[in-house]
Amino acid sequence: MAVPIRTVVAALCTALAATLLTTAPAGAEQRERAWTVTVAADAPRVRIALDDATGTLSLSVTRGGRTVIEPSPVGIVTERADFSKDLRFLRGKNRTVEERYRTRSGKRLDRRVRMNETRLSFATPAGARLDLLVRAAADGVAYRYVLPAGHGDVLGETSAFTLPPDAGAWLGTYRPDNEGQFTEYTAATAPTGAYSPQALFATDGGYTLLAESDLTGAYSGARLAHDKGTGTYRVELADDRVKTDGPLTTPWRAMVTGDLATVTRSTFTDDLAPASKVADPSWIRPGTVLWTWLAGGRPAGQSLAAQKAYVDYAAERNWPYEAVDAGWYFKADEWDVTDPDWQTNSWMPELVDHARAKGVGIIVWIHQRELDTSEERAQWLPTLERWGVKGVKIDFMDSEAQATLQWYDAILRETAAHHLMVNFHGSTVPKGIQRTWPHVMTLEGVAGEEKRTNTAAHLTTLPFTRNVIGSMDFTPGAFHRVGLRPNSDAAEVGLTVAYESGLQMFAGTPDSYDARPLARDYFDQVPAAWNDTRLLAGRPGREAVLARRSGDRWFLGGVYAGPARRAEVPLTIGAGRWLVETIQDGADGLVRNRQVLRGGDTFAVDVVANGGFAGIACPWRPGVTTCHR
Template sequence: MLSSSRTSPDTPRQSLLPACLTLLLGALLALGTPAVAAHTAARDGDGWTVRQPGGRHDGVAAVVRLDAADGTVTLAARRGGTTVLEAAPVGIVTDDADLTSGLRPVSRTTRQVAERYTMTTGKQLHRTVRMTETRFSFTGRGGARLDLLVRVSDDGIAYRYVLPGSGDVTVEREASAFRLPDSARAWLAPYTPNYERVYEPSGAADAADGSYAYPALFQVGGTYALLTESDVDGRYAASRLVHEKGSGHYAVRLADPAVTSTGPLATPWRTAVIGDLATVTESTLVDDLAPASRIADTSWIRPGKVAWSWLDGFANAQRSLAVQQRFVDYAAAHGWPYALVDDGWKTTDWMPRLIEYARERGVGVLLWVHYTDLDTAAERAEFLPRVKKWGAAGLKIDFMDSDSQERFRWYDEILRDTAREKLLVNFHGATLPKGIQRTWPHVMTLEAVYGAEYGNVPATGLTTLPYTRNVVGSMDYTPMAFQFGTRTVSDAAELALSVVYESGFQNFAGSIRAYRDRPELERFLEQVPTVWDESRLLSGRPGEGAAFARRHGERWFLGGVRSGPAGTQEVPLDFLGGGRWLAETVRDGDDGLVRDRRVVTRHDTLSVPVAAHGGFAGLVCREVPGRDTCDRPVARLPLTELTVRPARTEVDAGASVDVTGRFGVEEFGPAADVALSVRAPEGWTVQGGDPRAEELPTGHDLTGDWAVSVPRDAEHGNHDLVVTAEYRSPDRPGTGVLRVERTVRVFVSPPGVDYVSNLPFAAESNGWGPVERDLSNGERDAADGGPLSIRGTEYAKGLGMHAVGEVVVELDGTHRRFAATVGVDDEVGGRGGVVFEVLADGAAVATTEVLRGTDAARHLEVDVTGVRRLTLRVTDGGDGVDFDHADWADARLLT
């Protein structure tokens, strides 16, 4: 990285001041006050204008004014002849001084900031920075010092305060504000600490009273201003905008009542990206203002596409090794470098096996973790090296949900520690990017958006994000969730988001079935990268549409999404170089996605038919004789699947189990040297051969059948039969022998016991979804739960319920005792609160206290002699039914 700066020559110091203060300045200078240097910050009436040297007639400028009467300072911004930001107050209040009025000028210096740096993520990897910076130095009442730094670039302005003293300083508030013309248009999102609200249009003055999140977009004539902040870390807190209806005034409000730091203190940059829509969307100003990278060697940092299974099964999918291996297999078959396992995996013990399984297939595994699991140095010192030793590639860290100084100090610590372990980071439930990806280039993306996981993002919201949230840094929207929520845009528009939205990790949220149902989508996603050498806005307006061209190497990728009726998207190609190019576009057709091809030049315009709330994706490369596609080869493994029957069964000791294993090649075959086998516990016997195949082409499978005998003295409880498939990939010989295993869970029943989960229910009700037999509550469909687990112990038998609910079974007086182990299932992560009740013929015979997700399991045992009807009931603990997953583990009746 190259970095340099230079200070401009001095110009006459009297140009700093209004005429009414010239005599005062002369007196101060006679007393030894430092001399004033000025250049490029010219006197403008009663203020000073900061602009780029040799600025264009339509260039951006900041105007600083000092009111001689009360010593207040304001800042405004204009572009050409248009005032974009009207004069708004600047200043700061500490516990020692009020530096919002009574200010007197001391000096002014100007320098040119020139830098080059390289990113690991973003809309443009190689960046060049040119800014003019003017430092205005003031003293306040009592001699307190305040420096106001103002920077101006071609794409905006920014200012910050510097308190140059040493020792601790406590900031109580800022006077900082932005003032838009009352008539300006606005696109605003109500503020929440996780920035997960939809942007809505309004007028700058007409917006309702309340707090609004950065970035906030405003339109003044043909110019746009995007308000945000940069360079926030543990020295300070983040802020938000506070507005009172009736004016264009938006005050800056800190997240904390007060912020304490050790001086000298430089506050974050209050930032406005200013220009036309192309300038705003292509701007890197927020990163340009941030500190340089704190990681010297970035060679280990690798952005990429991610297979994310959360929206295809939620926590239950995360607890299933087979499901996660399936997503790893899909990633390996399509050249995606990562798979993400979300909330739920920590209740399992198979993560090291999954990571090794993925490593053999060239896929890195990313792990979800709650930030409270890493909020102390001791937790980080234990957890981070452990998952790195397993081979994890990175972390998705969730639920920070705060913009406080304390939380930013935590960001400083976790970023330092993850960088040391060479773990990539994705922040969810997080603050907004404020230059963090320049300073810590292992941050691949941040959520801070009302994204696809909500399942109902309107098309108008989708088409506003490119001009707002995504301008300031990578945005983990998680597109491609075709199987989830309410579809608000077409398939082609959803595919286009892989280009329209920038994110170092693109966490694609589709199910494998949804992908395979859309082969043109699969094909495009194989090719599209997640980082860009160059980005261009081609057309669009907030809330209406956005079309982008982004270059990676020699290829351009196109993406367009629209809100509104069907029509034709006109795509100008003047961003291309000279000569002939091959353009491929993917659009909505009558029976799914279709691909069109044509040869074009930079003078052409593509006309792409688009559906209602539709869009398109495209790929453009140099036209070469004989080339009929811009696709490049993908390093892939065969997509295979191993299934076993039965997945679970229950037998008596001395009986036998018939097991079938089927290994199939679904895509990208063949698989070679395929072998199937079964492994049984010691003392169990297996009959049946182990089938083999020298080669299995796509669409073929290999099946094995075995009869497994259970010894008469087999222990009661769970036993595993493990079916293994081994194979090689002829196209990837370096991968060696690949293995996949599936387990048949065999429960050996004790004599004289009837499990409630095996009995018919006379009646049942449940708070969410059906009552589950031998599974936890999945909240939606039958058999969508995970293993029954209470405080780390799994149970083979039992009922999974959700408050408020109950199950009734008819006993007809045939049983002697009822017993169960009860508690809140581990899947809710320590939350929830439930009361368990046992009723015999309508009379309560056992009731627990409120059991919460952190409580140990309780054992219940009651006499049911002569009882005809047994009721098992769960109620909430008085705090509502959220997370009330209640397990009746090992629920059994003794005869």
């Protein structure tokens, strides 16, 4: 829940948020005006330039004097005005934005924000006005367009991001459900096509992840369009025409930037988003979930007896939730909502009562088509709340068009009103949504465990791309899917920490957990909300080792792609002595190792091909022999 916000208007011409007019040498014709925004000398610096000859705007980003983003087009076109050319500068205004807020889940519960903001006003020859809002923080820069009423519908943006052609690039092919795999290219050699807006690039200025924030039904979702042979990635909207009927503020075009550890730990897209709209979030409780779909599919979903057995297993393990997937409300594959007894014929209330008695909450899957009208939502949501269901997993939106985003606006308000946590599948990606609507615990928007074509390289890229911007429902723990996943058992355990999700859904079977007691016992310990997150080692597509803190314990998750190796991991979790327990792949299954290390030491882990590890580090003192509690 956000605490009161303090916003300080900074003096114009400070060193940290400077609006600088660049002039040509004496006697030469002035050709460009430029403004720069930054928060510190070692932070990213964004430069906005206006070409006086063409009236076009461009934006570039540097860090430490090195290239992050080359000069890139900035502009938007509406049916009544073209704000991509012939602009003249009107005025500028600076301020500093400082906020503190607390989340219910994510990489870090307590957040502190400091950004410098410049607002630049421009006009077309006909007098139409555009404001360009630019923000800079220690871990990113962003911009958005602000238009007054009367501009008409938006026809598109000329916004783009230009990278050095040889910049490393990790890109996911665009899909409306955001389930494209991430693959490594260079900025120029990536094939012509559309890509996810969560694109990661490496230049001499560090790593930069492109992203969006504060996307609502007032606008349209975006993708990146690229032509092979160039380093330019254009912003394309899901709609040919974005309908507006008044003033418009577009989503933030964000660039999370810094070294890889900074990008991985960043909460920049959340920091840009509006404050929480949930006044009392006390009912929102992250946790681990026994998820049964990959354990049996629809037949298991339709069986009350099977679901009770799963609840009993979750209760035995002290796992707080059990998720019931597709099939539970279907009769002959279709639920007849015109049946006056449709609410009383379901066995779900009996299951919820059974689970409540055992301290387990129930989360239910539901198709978006059951909730796509206000009348349907008025039937379903109060009923689920009355039954005592804790959350809904809503599936198959498969669109980021404006009409779908308006549906998101409605369902977010209404699920919050009925105290239902949300897991979106077949969906958009977070884009700041979890700050504004903290009952959104996780979203799919990823090629997750259900996919049969994932690669180990994809798995080691996700912590630096999709999962940077918010909770990701990858659904790890599917030990029974041998041959259908690219990684080892120890790596599968490590995914529960390497990937952050406010509802961490375990995708295996009870039998597969019992056959791997070290993994099962680790799942008993692992939280779903964190006090802090750190990257210990990483290279997209090759390795990712993350440490996440809960209380005084650090949980460790490492995933690797490629041949077997002896991996070296720096224990950069703080000073003092630590007992470190790791779960690794052994000759006959999972094995546990224990050692006492000092903070900053490097420890070695034997990793099998496409393997990994999981671990816990806790403060050591004489007599401490285990981190498990």
